[in-house]
Each structure stands twice: as structure tokens, then as C-alpha cells.
Amino acid sequence: MKTVVLKFGGTSVGSIDRIKKVCKIIAFYKKKKNKVVVVSSAMSGVTNELVNKSKLISSNFDRAEYDALVSTGEQASCALIAGRLKHNGFKSRSWTSWQLPILTDGPHSSARISSVGIKELNIITGFQGVSNDFRITTIGRSGSDATAIMLAKFIKADECIIYTDVDGVYTTDPRQYKKAKKIKKIFYDEMLEMASLGSKVMQPTSVQDAKLNKIDIKVKSSFVSKSGTLITGSKKTFSNQIITGISSTKNDAKITIVGVKDRPGVAASIFRPLSKNLINVDMVVQNISQNGKETDLTFTIKSEDLKKTERLIKKNKSISYKKLSFDKDLSKVSIIGVGMITTPGITYRMFQALASKKINILVISTSEIKISVLISSKSVKKAVAVLHKEFKLD
Ligand code: ASP
Ligand code: MG
Numbered sequence: 001m002k003t004v005v006l007k008f009g010g011t012s013v014g015s016i017d018r019i020k021k022v023c024k025i026i027a028f029y030k031k032k033k034n035k036v037v038v039v040s041s042a043m044s045g046v047t048n049e050l051v052n053k054s055k056l057i058s059s060n061f062d063r064a065e066y067d068a069l070v071s072t073g074e075q076a077s078c079a080l081i082a083g084r085l086k087h088n089g090f091k092s093r094s095w096t097s098w099q100l101p102i103l104t105d106g107p108h109s110s111a112r113i114s115s116v117g118i119k120e121l122n123i124i125t126g127f128q129g130v131s132n133d134f135r136i137t138t139i140g141r142s143g144s145d146a147t148a149i150m151l152a153k154f155i156k157a158d159e160c161i162i163y164t165d166v167d168g169v170y171t172t173d174p175r176q177y178k179k180a181k182k183i184k185k186i187f188y189d190e191m192l193e194m195a196s197l198g199s200k201v202m203q204p205t206s207v208q209d210a211k212l213n214k215i216d217i218k219v220k221s222s223f224v225s226k227s228g229t230l231i232t233g234s235k236k237t238f239s240n241q242i243i244t245g246i247s248s249t250k251n252d253a254k255i256t257i258v259g260v261k262d263r264p265g266v267a268a269s270i271f272r273p274l275s276k277n278l279i280n281v282d283m284v285v286q287n288i289s290q291n292g293k294e295t296d297l298t299f300t301i302k303s304e305d306l307k308k309t310e311r312l313i314k315k316n317k318s319i320s321y322k323k324l325s326f327d328k329d330l331s332k333v334s335i336i337g338v339g340m341i342t343t344p345g346i347t348y349r350m351f352q353a354l355a356s357k358k359i360n361i362l363v364i365s366t367s368e369i370k371i372s373v374l375i376s377s378k379s380v381k382k383a384v385a386v387l388h389k390e391f392k393l394d
């Protein structure tokens with residue numbers, strides 16, 4: 001008997017009609033004599049509504065009560081699923097996290113699952129757990145993915161399938177670029193890069209959980225019956241594609257501080273107030289100083305943080321500089337693929353392709369499996385198209 005974990009996202013259970021459809025998918029696996037464990041998100045929109053209510057009650061809503069509140073969405077969707085399955089003659093029951101229990105460590109609203117008590121598992125609330133002192137916890141927005149993955153680990157499931165509203169992970173956003181192709185298999189590391197660079201199919205921390213625990217994930221659509229994408233660490237039957245995907249961001253901004261002192265501690269002094277104010281800094285480049293005394297420092301942030309960052313730099317007494325300059329309406333376009341570790345010349349091909357379309361590169365950053373360039377947002381479509389073609393993803 002195979003054990004399968006099926007996870008359904010908010011849109012998959014977004015209406016009564018959708019819940020009935022999802023129960024047909026569950027029935028399909030049950031009829032094949034699988035042991036089926038279901039993890040569900042709240043019906044789409046419900047969690048947001050609860051979050052908004054908490055804000056109306058208090059601008060400083062208690063974090064433990066926040067978790068108690070937002071976790072209720074999943075209890076409702078799970079009861080509806082279990083009730084429908086019973087209506088259709090299946091044995092079924094919903095479980096909330098404290099009944100199993102799903103134990104968590106760490107702070108409210110970003111706890112991590114540490115163990116799952118194994119009872120007669122059936123329809124289980126995603127996104128939540130219980131702390132050692134019996135308080136309900138939640139594990140971060142979109143956390144039901146992680147619930148499914150950790151359950152698959154603790155019950156040693158044979159398969160973990162994430163049902164969502166898209167039919168898999170694509171080489172680039174199919175709404176932006178018509179020739180985007182569904183990826184059959186993608187490595188955890190590539191998926192992590194794609195997820196943090198703008199592809200919203202999976203929650204990044206859950207991909208991290210899957211990687212650490214070696215859980216293969218299948219991403220499929222609950223709306224159409226099509227083969228999905230496998231996220232895995234296994235090297236078996238991977239194609240020799242060098243680049244797996246291309247992602248792009250929106251609303252990036254760039255700040256250059258010209259003529260800062262080139263001595264130890266200056267970069268730290270610049271970024272300390274930004275970090276204290278929770279401003280996320282992304283790409284950072286510092287020039288080699290020509291005279292050994294001064295240097296220019298460039299970094300990127302989200303456009304919405306631009307005003308605040310400008311203020312923080314201007315009132316930072318611990319640094320001196322000659323000039324500040326700002327740019328917005330920028331985007332980061334990245335090519336991702338483990339194949340680049342072993343293939344020379346990828347950087348050149350990327351830059352040459354962009355040059356052929358007269359796209360100016362403002363900032364470059366790289367990791368082992370990714371090359372990112374910052375360009376004008378106006379050129380993103382063109383850049384994605386030319387890179388998709390260059391790396392034979394069309
Ligand atoms: N319902 C939660 C959220 O909207 C968890 C999830 O959907 O995975 O964030
Ligand atoms: Mg969700």
C-alpha cells in the first residue's frame with residue numbers, strides 16, 4: 001500500500017464547488033488503494049480577511065492571538081473536505097494540528113514544525129502547529145506547503161503532491177512570455193533560486209524543508225489534469241539543459257553612494273540602519289578604489305523602500321560621501337541552472353544576448369547556479385525573450 005500526501009492550496013479549495021472537485025481527486029487516490037493524507041490551506045482570501053480583522057482590532061495585535069485567529073481558516077476548509085468525503089461514502093475525519101499533534105518550535109507566526117504525532121491521519125490543517133506550552137502557532141504565510149512536506153517526512157510517505165492553480169513550474173512566467181515551457185524536473189537549489197527571484201509557485205522555506213529532508217515534491221494543478229513538475233535532488237534522468245529557468249523581479253531601485261571612505265567598517269556603517277529598519281538590501285557592488293582612499297558603493301532595494309533609505313543615509317552621521325544618486329523602475333533578470341557550474345561561457349552568452357538587443361546592464365551579481373542583471377524595467381520583456389531563445393528554452 002502506497003502512502004500519498006496531497007496538499008491543496010487556497011484557490012484549489014476556494015469555493016464549495018472547488019472543494020467538491022478536490023474531493024474527486026482525493027477519491028481517485030483512495031480508489032487506487034492508497035493510504036491518503038490530505039493537507040489543506042484555508043479557502044482563498046480567508047486568511048487575508050482574518051489578518052485584516054486583527055489589524056482593525058489593534059495595530060499591535062497580540063502575536064499568539066494572531067496565530068489562534070488565522071489558523072481557523074484551515075479548520076473550516078478541512079472540515080468541509082472531510083464532510084464531503086463522508087457524504088460520498090468514504091471514511092474520513094478532519095484533524096487540527098494540536099490533535100495529532102504537530103509540534104512546533106520558534107516564534108509565533110514563523111514557527112517551524114519539529115515533529116508530527118502519528119495517529120490515524122486523514123484531513124489535516126496546514127499552516128499551523130502547537131508549541132510546547134500548548135499554544136497554537138502558525139508557520140508563515142503559504143506555510144501549508146511546509147506542513148505537507150514535513151508530514152511526508154514523518155509518516156515516510158511514498159509521494160508528496162502539491163495541488164495548486166498552475167500546472168507546474170515554468171521556464172519563465174507564462175503570462176509574460178508565451179513561449180514559456182513547463183519544466184518536467186527541477187533541482188531543489190534551482191527551485192529555491194526561482195522562488196526567491198520571483199516565481200511564486202512554492203513557498204521558499206518549504207523548498208528548503210524538502211531539500212533538507214530529501215522529500216521529492218510534485219507540483220500539479222487541481223483545475224486541469226496534466227503532468228506537473230517534479231522538484232527533487234535526485235540526478236537521475238535529468239536533461240543536459242544548462243539553464244533551467246529565467247525569472248524577473250519588478251520595482252527594484254538602485255542607490256549609489258559616491259566617494260565613501262575606503263576603510264574597514266564603512267560598509268557596515270552604511271547598512272546598519274537599513275537592517276535595523278528591516279529594509280531588504282539585494283545586490284551590492286563596491287568599486288575597487290583608484291587611490292586607495294575612496295570608493296563608490298551601489299546597492300539595490302525595493303522601490304517602496306527608496307524614500308526611507310534615502311532618509312536613513314542622509315541622517316547617518318557615521319559616514320561621509322561626495323554624492324548620492326538614485327534610480328527606480330528597475331528590474332532584476334536572472335538565469336538559473338545547475339548546468340552553469342560545469343559549462344564555461346554562460347556569462348558571456350548572457351551579456352552578448354542582451355547586447356544584441358541594446359539592453360544596458362546596470363549591476364551584475366552571480367552565485368554558483370545563477371547570474372542576475374539589473375536593467376531598466378522597460379526592457380524586461382525583451383530581455384526574457386532573448387535569453388529564453390539563447391538558452392534554448394523556447
Ligand atoms: N492559509 C495560509 C495563507 O494564506 C497558509 C497557506 O495558504 O498555505 O498564508
Ligand atoms: Mg495560500
